[in-house]
Amino acid sequence: MPFNSGSTIRKINGARMMNIAVVRMPGHSKALIPAVAKQVVAEHTSYLVGANKALIEKKEGAAKRVDIAGGGAPEVRVRPLKPEDVRGMTDEEILDMA
Numbered sequence: 428m429p430f431n432s433g434s435t436i437r438k439i440n441g442a443r444m445m446n447i448a449v450v451r452m453p454g455h456s457k458a459l460i461p462a463v464a465k466q467v468v469a470e471h472t473s474y475l476v477g478a479n480k481a482l483i484e485k486k487e488g489a490a491k492r493v494d495i496a497g498g499g500a501p502e503v504r505v506r507p508l509k510p511e512d513v514r515g516m517t518d519e520e521i522l523d524m525a
Contacts, residue, residue: 513521 508524
């Protein structure tokens with residue numbers, strides 16, 4: 428059986444390189460955690476801010492429309508009329524409130 432030194436050396440070097448890679452990998456991985464976490468948090472935050480901004484713009488746009496909720500600002504609450512609110516008012520005055 429002839430001695431094939433090239434193949435044996437490659438196997439030893441391959442196993443050795445694999446061992447070096449396995450030993451070094453956790454250290455490199457731990458070093459990357461802060462940078463990756465910072466990037467993920469930044470992307471998630473910008474996504475949430477954008478989504479919230481879009482929701483606020485949608486609500487403000489709806490509040491400005493006259494055909495929805497009377498066109499009041501979002502912080503103005505429109506409550507239903509109660510009998511004590513309209514006592515002493517004419518029908519015309521009540522209709523003008525709407």
